[in-house]
Amino acid sequence: MTRTRFQTFDDPSHAKGPERIEALRAALREIGADGFVVPRADEHQSEYVPANAERLAWLTGFTGSAGTAIVLADRAALFVDGRYTVQAPAQVDTRTITVVPLAETSPEAWLGTHLKAGQSLAYDPWLHTPDGLARLERAATKAGATLRAVETNLVDAVWAGRPRPPAGRIAVHPEALAGEGAADKLARIRAALREGGLDGLVVSDPHNLAWAFNLRGADIAHTPLALGYALIPVEDRAVLALTSPEFDPDLRGALAPLADLLPRTTFPGALAALCAGAARLRLDAATGSAALRSLVEAAGGVADVGPDPITAMKAVKNAAEIAGTRAAHHRDGLAVTRFLAWLDRAGPVTEIEAVEALEDFRAESGNLRDVSFPTISGSGANGAIVHYRVTRATDRRSEAGELFLIDSGAQYADGTTDITRTVAVGTPSDEMRARFTRVLKGHIAIARAVFPEGTTGAQIDALARLSLWEAGLDYDHGTGHGVGAFLSVHEGPQRIAKTGTVALKPGMILSNEPGYYKAGAYGIRIENLVLVEERPIPGGERAMLGFETLTLAPIDRRLVVPDLLGAADAAWLDAYHARVRERLAPDLDGETRAWLEAATSPLAGALA
Template sequence: MSQSTRFQTFDDPSHRKGPERVAALRAALREAGVDGFVVPRADEHQSEYVPANAERLAWLTGFTGSAGTAIVLTDRAALVVDGRYTLQAPEQVDTAVFTVVPLAQTSAEAWVSENLKADAVLGYDPWLHTPEGVARLERAAQKAGASLRALPANPVDAAWAGRPKPPAGPVEVHALEFAGETAADKLARIRTALETARCDALVISDPHNLAWTFNLRGADIGHTPLALGYALVPREGVARLFLGSPSVPAEVSEALAGLAEIAPRAGFEDALQGLSGTRVRLDGATAAEALKSRIEAAGGTADVGRDPVTAMKAVKNAVEIAGSRAAHRRDGAAFVRFLAWLDGRAAEGLTEIAAVEALEGFRAAGGELRDISFPTISGSGPNGAIVHYRVTRASDRAVRPGELFLIDSGAQYRDGTTDITRTVAVGEPTPEMRDRFTRVLKGHVAIARAVFPKGTTGAQIDSFARLPLWQAGLDFDHGTGHGVGSFLSVHEGPQRIAKTGTVALEPGMILSNEPGYYKTGAYGIRIENLVLVEPRAIDGGERTMLGFETLTLAPYDARLIDVRLLDPAEIAWIDAYHARVRETLSPALDTEASAWLDRATAPLAPTA
């Protein structure tokens, strides 16, 4: 299949211009009268995926991961990254300029306190840090005997020649047939939450929450249908929506008539000046320090806490759940066509980019695809060991016999967002590969089969996925699962299955189930399905219990499964899941793909 990709580009985004760009930044810092500056991977909304004009960290360092912080001082610089990027970062940055610091060893604040000189002034952009983030930096600077200063303009922008303009994409209505709840009803729920919190208004600083509240979708961010902006929701009266789009379609204005006034983004800061005497809830996770300072300067009270929309959005309604199931059936059929295609071509020297283009083509052929939900991770051999590897034309390599191939991808449909990872063998896998894959699969199945009482957090469940690896002295350095939106971000909070997952799981939440194992320089393994939290009845049970419905539909590679490591219950679950995949997807497949699926989902062991 020859398919020109529609959704993903493969140009190498890294920059080997660290010395000259850092020199330009240091010159701008001297002009600003500071001795250092903090450059987070963030925009004004603390988004994971940011517009091109906010890619300051990538421009400065060459690092393209979704999380990281650079600190540039007069005589040294560091890039702090988490466990997902400890392999990727040294390959992308000039390590003669930036010291790559694993977050597990040293936080950005700890590096500041250890390296900032006494009496130095560390600058920061108040639009790119939350109040709590600023407080941590301030404590770090004080520990070093130095001080922290908010700068009125970001010095990276002064050094960045040719910086892209802010996005101003089109905005559209997310129809009720997909949203399942009117904007009026959502606003009523928000106002009830404000009354409970004794707040007079809410600033919605998270574009995902803005999109959900007003049933809007946009095109300001790649792969996530967001319109960047803010909303001011008073406890009484009409909400105000501030968007970057230069023009809003009549259908959007009509849909929000009587609910919200729509104004240009430029008017937002003026609106904050009118909040004197009001208590305004700001989201601690996404609201910038600049918002807090402006509200307080206007005579208002900034109540930094949780945006109530975040928890509302996390629990999908019946329409969104039905949409997700439909999206996964559609996406599963496309993914199985891809796997069947891959199985016939992988041994012929297929490249990572060719695999991405083929998968996008199969998804696009269904006619409902709006976008991919993130840049596809297509890693063969050692590239699969880079957790968030992004293939470029420079890094593209062939999928070779004797290697593992990991592909992590997802799609955006109007009725749902998908995210799936499969690891497949090319040629004959080694016994070690089969052992590691089966241990990852055991953890994956343990999550899928988990039954737990109401109130259980993701942190309490996370260990289920790790135990089979721990028993062999192994582990993985990322969370087991993240929340997923409904035609919104593929990474959505507050729910997650991770050591840091402190939020109780509730029926209607959608999360990923994706344990892994990574052998540096050799191969990576990850298995990912999306799951829906649902009530689970237990005969004779005394507590309200929950469990997971697996939404994703695609087979696991049986060539990598060592059945001897599985117990009968695990084998039964895998066989039942494969039977459901076959029965659900076969009617949507052609004869060739259906025959391949029959073979791929054959029982692992004879049924009793």
């Protein structure tokens, strides 16, 4: 019997791109507007969205997780960040849509050039935050144009066969894994609201909703979320308004002491009732839509736009979440190591074969709930596409002398994983080895970092880039993102990046993933997940922090130039590999154990 896989390899279709753009322009003419903004977003600003919210992909063919299209009567543009500057032009019809790198031009600057005085730019207020809308308003005003909110999204109006909203099953996340009961979480949230002089909180982020009420759902792929909203008043009972109508008795029983459970369609009325008496409600700046702000204000409330306090609480994992994450990484390390041994023995394989093999190894544990994102499986030049997603049209077989980059993750009930390994197929070139070693040096620099309390991700991001900078090289993505506990593989607010302004705290989990990408040739990325921990230093004057590496899987020693790596970094690699062997070898079959022994043999001797 063939099991259901979590990942598909359908080809993104841009053959109908011009036809769909023209259909959207016809809808614009019907309402008398001159342009429409199509962000890659749902009403919660989620990274992964349900099928019915994949408006940008349907309209343009671009399947990346971030981007914005603007369609005017005479031109259309797609704005993407550095992860997608190679992918986007390959997926869209560039005769119809101009791909614009965000590093060169922002949507607002582009509008300033192309939007004309007297024109109107339409938008869906559910898909823009108040801050995002303010930027559009400034751009339109500068051009002498106006913004126009629409009640029905214009893409939805022309999208024949648009999927129905999700209706996945919702389950209670056990307190043994959550580490804290929902009632205690709600008490902490209310205390934070009182301290801020607020009367309540509108929870618009489904991740925060899941964490606060200890719920997990199945409304979108790869992240166990139940879509919907929550209202948490300081004094009264909370309200949960969920998209899915599947409220089983166990769920109702668990939530009965905490909240009223309502259908999503009743949410505006519940919000209006909470706003009575000019209540001051916190609206999350990151995920709360402009439409929510309008609902609050129309009902007489005050929309206090700022950070949802749940976000910071969720980022710091408790003892149970950390223990579950460690268990998930042990399980995942066994699967990834078995996969790497298989890949080494199999010789040249296709990208899809690699994805399916890795998923099979993870599924054999019996604990796999889903992959945590679509696996990035790139051989040769495809590895240089940072967020490459293999399809049946792009699938290629690896060849000798190439690199194979595979970035993948898993969702288990006790934790979320994310790991990237770059491996040699046959004999790598000297350039590949040198650049891999520089990436590895950056990875180790982060892993070994010790820093004072209050340090932000931006302050340590450069450590991962120094060795690359010395060779005139760099990469155009952040070095690390936050990771949830059986939640999103990309979780804020913590990150290691030039824009990482949040102080790192013990209990936060992040990725450590520097890279290098040579367009048209190969890509390199080395990723482990790390846990921020206290790191006391005898005789030190300040409280210090460091990282515990959670991920357990070998790093390809064949790609390391020992002299370039240096003795201290080689010692770190040997110690890491020794821990991988110690933890994983007892649970591996004999053939894989022998492969692991060879793959993790000491490197330091090569420096003698």
